[in-house]
Amino acid sequence: MSGSSPFKMRLVHLDLKGAPPKVSYLSEVFPLFHALGANGLLLEYEDMFPYEGHLRLLRAKHAYSPPEIKEILHLATLNELEVIPLVQTFGHMEFVLKHEALAHLREVALFPNTLNPHEAESLALVGAMISQVMELHPGARWLHVGCDEVYYLGEGEASRRWLQQEHNTKARLCLSHMKAVACHVLARHPATRPLVWDDMLRAIPEDQLAASGVPQLVEPVLWDYGADLDVHGKALLMEKYRKCGFLRLWAASAFKGATGASQALTPIEHHLRNNVQWLRVAARGPADMLQGIVLTGWQRYDHFSVLCELLPVGIPSLAVCLQSLLHGGFAEDVKARVENFLGISNLETTDFTGEGAGSFPGSDILALVTHVSLHLRSSVDALLERDRFFSLFKGIILTNPAPPGGLGCWLPWAHLCGSAPRYVTGWFGPYHRRRKLIHPVMVQHIQPPALSLLARWSTVVQELEAALRRVFYPDAVEEWLEENVRPSLQRLQALLQDLREAASASPSPQAGRDP
Structure with missing residues (x-):
């Protein structure tokens, strides 16, 4: 040996x-x-x-x-x-x-x-x-x-x-x-x-x-x-x-x-x-x-x-x-x-994007942690802050063609994300969010992709949490999720909450400039 x-x-x-x-x-x-x-x-x-x-x-x-x-x-x-x-x-x-x-x-x-x-x-x-x-x-x-x-x-x-x-x-x-x-x-x-x-x-x-x-x-x-x-x-x-x-x-x-x-x-x-x-x-x-x-x-x-x-x-x-x-x-x-x-078909030692995560004990945790670590924060950043959300999403699809749940689960998200390239930063930035001001039509542009993104990641995280609980005690699971997952999900949830509150408020003439 x-x-x-x-x-x-x-x-x-x-x-x-x-x-x-x-x-x-x-x-x-x-x-x-x-x-x-x-x-x-x-x-x-x-x-x-x-x-x-x-x-x-x-x-x-x-x-x-x-x-x-x-x-x-x-x-x-x-x-x-x-x-x-x-x-x-x-x-x-x-x-x-x-x-x-x-x-x-x-x-x-x-x-x-x-x-x-x-x-x-x-x-x-x-x-x-x-x-x-x-x-x-x-x-x-x-x-x-x-x-x-x-x-x-x-x-x-x-x-x-x-x-x-x-x-x-x-x-x-x-x-x-x-x-x-x-x-x-x-x-x-x-x-x-x-x-x-x-x-x-x-x-x-x-x-x-x-x-x-x-x-x-x-x-x-x-x-x-x-x-x-x-x-x-x-x-x-x-x-x-x-x-x-x-x-x-x-x-x-x-x-x-x-x-x-x-x-x-x-x-x-x-x-x-x-x-x-x-x-x-x-x-x-x-x-x-x-x-x-x-x-x-x-x-x-x-x-x-x-x-x-x-x-x-x-x-x-x-x-x-x-x-x-x-x-x-x-x-x-x-x-x-x-x-x-x-049980890995092609082990990659130089980066984190190898094909599949294998069949060894805990390989499901590796697959899910890799997916979350590489894409959760960046996808939320893209929706909330960047100008070209769809181009980033396309990059995620090309570099990671087999996320948990299969490629098909992301296709509706791709369609929705493609329709919201600048709406958050352009029409619902910090000033407007604090004052609950938004043009009603913008709710229709922002809310669907945000809800879809949150739903997709919530499904992945539930699967990850279940996998972690099979291996680790509850306090370790809670700590890892608190550090690596919840901050991004909370940003999405906060955006959606602000959208709901702004949508329920009466439009104000000060919300934007007259055409």
Whole structure:
């Protein structure tokens, strides 16, 4: 199964802090992950883990239950996917430190992202989180303890006082906490190796890193999601870590969620190039040290940011990246294999307008999200703001000949839209809408295409909502629709409401100029 891949472990990262899939959907996609070449999962639970006792406040509304966690692990085992849980223990602690009961453990009182490393209670907190997670993951060979993007470290009052002492630095402070967390894990779970993201280690001098004792305790995960990542620089960084005493290294690429905080569609070409660059890094680095690669699939940039690409939307990218890592690149035969796995007749990696969306689990979501993302806002903009609505509609038909429901469902809309090229901007602009002024004949020109447009999109959105609810919990569905669909529909609804009110008002001689 490994083909020519230099990565013995190929982990699919599931970022559960946004739009966590239902277990029923995971049961559908785990076999696909395995078939595509994955042999492991990195599960970043965050608030989806069923914390108990004094940590129960960390749970999200739809957090997985302990039986569901066990079912996920069982499904992973059935599909030969080794599970590595991830527990944040330093940075990205928003889901913990946002709670008033734990806010006193923030490094900087105003910001909930970073844990105060000086408080004994801080280590006790992450120790309790680790214990509960490990209790449901007995025998885990690795535990990822995060430690990335520890923003504002050293800026809290306790840290400032500590840094005034001789020889104390932010690097030493970071290493001290990282070491304490790793020692906690190894003392209680000696067969489990801690993993850490490497960004906080990169700039630390070799001698200081080597003397800290951290290299003997953790395995760094070198992450870079750029399409043009510096291969030579990464090879040098791997060599630096080797000299510091690290025994094993991991890489981390991305298959989605790394090209924009509000990205809705996955740019496959970007992620393919990123993963191919990691193949080049692996070819130049110390092969005996490289343990594997994590294909990250971020769902939010942090706990408070909006959702980026949903998991089903990113699956074609995941397939391309996994197969490329497995076979050493994305040649034509690899492309054909991906198309076969996904049920896509002609996979397009350079844009979002490929023919069909495939037959993989969640492919209906991909088709509908693509259609909505590419055409909903632009079609509403065209009706409300642009001068040539019909020419834009013609472009939609030509570039997307098979929308959900078939081409026939759009033909009445095409006819109606063609009759309203300038009426909204010319006769029912902001001034007239506020004052409910309109020439009665203009209602007949504007209202039918607006009603038709709203009806067509409402049908598509109902289908999308039903598809989303099969895969995600209600809060995730509501959030995605609120961010990506409702603003455009509300603009149409507001226009129609203003039309009704203006039509019911008496015409005024001030509504326009006399002929």
